[in-house]
Amino acid sequence: MRNFSARADLHLHSKASNLPGGWFSKLIGCPESYAEPIEIYRRLKQRGMTFVTITDHNTIEGVLEIAHLPDVFISCEYTVEFPDEEAKVHVIAYGISEKQHEDLTKLRQNIYEFTAYLKHHRIAHTLAHPLYSVQGTKITKRLVEKMALLFDNWEVINGTRGNGVRHIEESIARTYSNWDTIRELEEKYKIKALRSREFISFTAGSDDHGGMDVGRTWTQVEGAKSLEEFLEGIREGRTQVDTERLGEExxxxxxxxxxxxxxxxxxxxxxxxxxxxxxxxxxxxxxxxxxxxxxxxxxxxxxxxxxxxxxxxxxxxxxxxxxxxxxxxxxxxxxxxxxxxxxxxxxKYAQKREEKKIKTLAKEFGISTQRTTKVAYFTDTYKEVNGVARTAQIMRKIALEEDMPFYFVVSSQEEFKEENLISLKAHLELPVPFYEELRMGVPSLMEVIDFLEEGEFTGVHISTPGPLGIMAFLAGKILGLRTTIAFHTDIPTYARVYTGDTDLENILWKTFVILANNSDRCFVPSEHYRSILISKGANPSKLSIFRRGVDTELFSPYRRQEDFWSQKLGKKVKRVILYVGRVAKEKNLDALFYVARCFPEETFVVVGGGPYRKELEERKPKNVHLVGYIRGEELAKAYASSYLFLFPSETETYAQVVLEAMACGLPAVVSSKGASHEHVEDGLNGFIATKKEDFVDRVGMLLYDEGLRNKMSAEALEKAKSLDMRKTYLDYMQAIAGMGRLAYENR
Incomplete structure (x- = not known):
């Protein structure tokens, strides 16, 4: 038959704790509690507490109001001073009489005399929240060791503090749970230990001042059928502690x-x-x-x-x-x-700031606060067609195959949860200017914080600086997690192209620099954009270049299909000059049109969609075909069935499509602006053009010299094969998690 378990909330306050709780409450004349003792009593009983007490600050007036009720015992939380330190702690005494309270009040200026009195009169007691500062006290290893000489019971769960330091408090307590260590401390500090037993046991309480959460954290003693047996269980260290959910709420x-x-x-x-x-x-x-x-x-x-x-x-x-x-x-x-x-x-920030101090103190005791690596990868785009989404999809696939601790997080009004893909509820969705395919979900910041904390994540990676990304960045900093970001898209330049507002462009660059400098690591996809960020004020030591490879099994010359474009366009086609990417102003497609007009007998194909398509349809040359989105294996066939790749965009941060084209054996003609040209060795596996006339000249060279085209095709294929997709992504993911390094890590 199971023993009866008696329980009580051993730390809570009523209206008798009537002093202001801080500078603001002092300013407005607000006490730290208005809770009526009778309300506390009723709520504690409703929540299953066997015994009831109230532990007001340095007074028993509150608990005396209900002392006549069944199962009530008198207690008090005392602020007690170390005479040999500039330090104060809170000590809670249980089951005391009014006379004992008077005596203890007089002894509060000397913790050694105060504790000796508790021991002499066999009063059950505990050291409240031992690692948290009381009235500005600096918690040091020296002070903690003196606490260990005095107290057999430590409060390790405090309802208002969260659960982040329980492990540390318990570990320190166990360090000083043997007589040999206690004797060493006596010799070290020349202080006689007042411990009654070898081990330190634990208590718990809600520390509630409002009356709403009393009884949600408790201490229990197995087999205690009476109040005296319960108090004896505390004195003898036969306590167990438990709690409902702890949180900032x-x-x-x-x-x-x-x-x-x-x-x-x-x-x-x-x-x-x-x-x-x-x-x-x-x-x-x-x-x-x-x-x-x-x-x-x-x-x-x-x-x-x-x-x-x-x-x-x-x-x-x-x-x-x-x-x-x-x-x-x-x-x-x-x-x-x-x-x-x-x-x-x-x-939440205030709680985590206190926890951070305690975790720093833990290092002095040799206590590790490291947790198993677990990374939350936040992206505002995942199911759409763009480079950022494609990167997230590839990384998720690799994480699943390699059993890597990466979880991919989006925000959507569509509720779904797939393996390592989580959608946080979007309270609203915002359209992205000039990007009609994408709507960004806006979750609650606290929901993002709760998700990271409850999921025990150690790292946060932001792939897009949209609402979700910004919230994830703030949440990561608040929780003290490793926080990294990626610069995938040249948003500042896009903003200037679409609005003509250079002030907006400068503001956005400053925003990116702030994010980069306040992250643990900022990943940029090219040397070109690394240099730009440094010129804008980014700290070089924060920047790392990540290069992504290409799937050479999917994108391959073997995907070539002789009649692919003839079937696609519904007419006989000999050679296709191909563009793949967004159909948008920043892609410089006017340069492609200029080239097309210079070669009216050739066929130019634009694969992709975007806000510029309708306008381009109205004024495109006859030999240009806009075919919309093509994906997967069909896209690989589109590349491999083309003759060369023309990519005039001047704002690319990486240009994955250039690598995909090269993997299919296409020489590429790219702009000298942006990062596209970093994939191309001019004259070897493609050409780099500066102005539209250069594009015409280079395209003409490849069209009229098949031998040159074939030679460049072979070199382009070798370049793509040299960047092993799986290895580059694995290296990138390890660097995000803090388990590896990339090029330019500390250049």
Missing amino acids: RLINMITRVGYEHIKRRYHIPLEVKPFLDHIFMYSDNPLVAAGINYFLGVDVDRTQLVKKLMENLPFLAWERFLKRRSLRELAELALSLPFYAFPVFV
């Missing part, structure tokens, strides 16, 4: 509930919103109001998550209202929603 609940109560006491809450706010902050429990809130949010969540979820959704709800009415009132509502949206992010 507890601090959010606590701060906002205290704030709501503060406002209620000073101002009038409109009757239209009061029932909803009272339900959200657990002052009432109306099923109809609950249903209305869930309908309004479009989600059904636990009440402990409701405040956070409401803050996450407010801007999107306000945006929808603004689009419907477009009035100043809705615009003001949208502006007011943004601070609420940002609040959970700031809370």
Whole structure:
């Protein structure tokens, strides 16, 4: 038969903790708690606590209000000073009398006398949140070792702190769980140990000040059937600790509930919103109001998550209202929603900043905080037809085949989850200017943070600087993860080409430089763009060049089909000069048209789609054919069945299509601007042109000299084969994860 397990939340506060909790609450005269003791008692019992206590700061007034109720014991959280250090800690004493409280209050200035009193009177106690600073105390190894000399119980789960340092606190406690080590510390600090037993055991509590999350973290003692047996279990170290989900929502609940109560006491809450706010902050429990809130949010969540979820959704709800009415009132509502949206992010940042300090301290104890590598690869485009999406698709395929810890993340209103491909819910989708095929999903920033934290990711890679990419970058920095970015697309130049606005171009370059300099590594696909980024202010030590190979099994001269283009175009075709890529202004397709007019007997084919297609259809030469998108094996046949590749784009960051053409045996004529020319050795496997007349001259040389064309074809094929696709992508993925290096890593 299983033993009875008694449990209690051993760290929580009521209205008796009535001092301000920080500079802002002091400024507005707001205490750190308004929670009524009787409300706390009822909620603790509802949540299955066997015994009930309240641990207010240096007072027992709150718990005395419910001391007459069944299963209640008196406790207090004391701020205690080290007389030999500029340091304070929090110590919680359990099951005390009013007289003992008076005595302990007088001893708070000397932790050694204070702890000796607890030991002498056999008072159960614990050291609260041992590695977190109390009133500006600097936590050092020296201070922690003195704590280890004094306390047999450490609180290792604190509901307001998150779960990020539990492992560290437990590891340090176990380090000092033997008498030999304790004796060494006595000799080291010339302090007599006050430990009662060899090992340090653990306690847990919600540390809740608002009343909403009490009883969600607890300490239990097996077999304790009475309060005295429970307290004896704490004294003897027979405790076990457990908790519901830990997260920033507890601090959010606590701060906002205290704030709501503060406002209620000073101002009038409109009757239209009061029932909803009272339900959200657990002052009432109306099923109809609950249903209305869930309908309004479009989600059904636990009440402990409701405040956070409401803050996450407010801007999107306000945006929808603004689009419907477009009035100043809705615009003001949208502006007011943004601070609420940002609040959970700031809370999470504050928690992670504290964790970072503790992880730094852990190194002094030789405790590793490293986790198994796991990378989240964020892309605003995956299923569309473009180079960025193709790169993500190839990397996902390799990750699956090689069992690499990469997970590919998009944001879409379409819900799906495939193996290592995750879609975060898009609260709205934004069209991409001049890129009609692509709509970028906008998730909630906190949902991105939660996804990374709950998934225990160690790295974040941003392949596109769209809404999802920017949020992933911020989330990675907030969580302290390895954060890398890729410069795939020359967005600043595109912006200038389409708008003519050089100021916008400069702003976008500055944005990219900020991202590069604040990342752990920025990957650029060519030396050309590495030089540009450096000239714009990027730190050279942050930049690495990643070169991608080409699939020479898919793209091969053996894919050639003699009548491919004749069938495709519906007429007899002898030779095809091919272009593959987006049909857009930045691709310099006017140069292709110029060349086509110079060779009216030849056939020019443009493969791809984009915002410029309609305009080009209206003014293209007769010998130019725009055939739209071609994919996969058919695209490989299109390359291999052509005569040469003409690519006049001046804004390419890598030009994967040039390599694909070369792998199919096509010599390429490319622009000297951008990065396309880095694949081409001028005069050996293709030509590099500077102006449109150069394109005409080089294309003519290849058309009229078949021997030259065939020689360049063979060299182009060798160049493509030298870049093994699998190896280049594996190297790139290892560099993203921090497990390998690429060229120009620290040039």
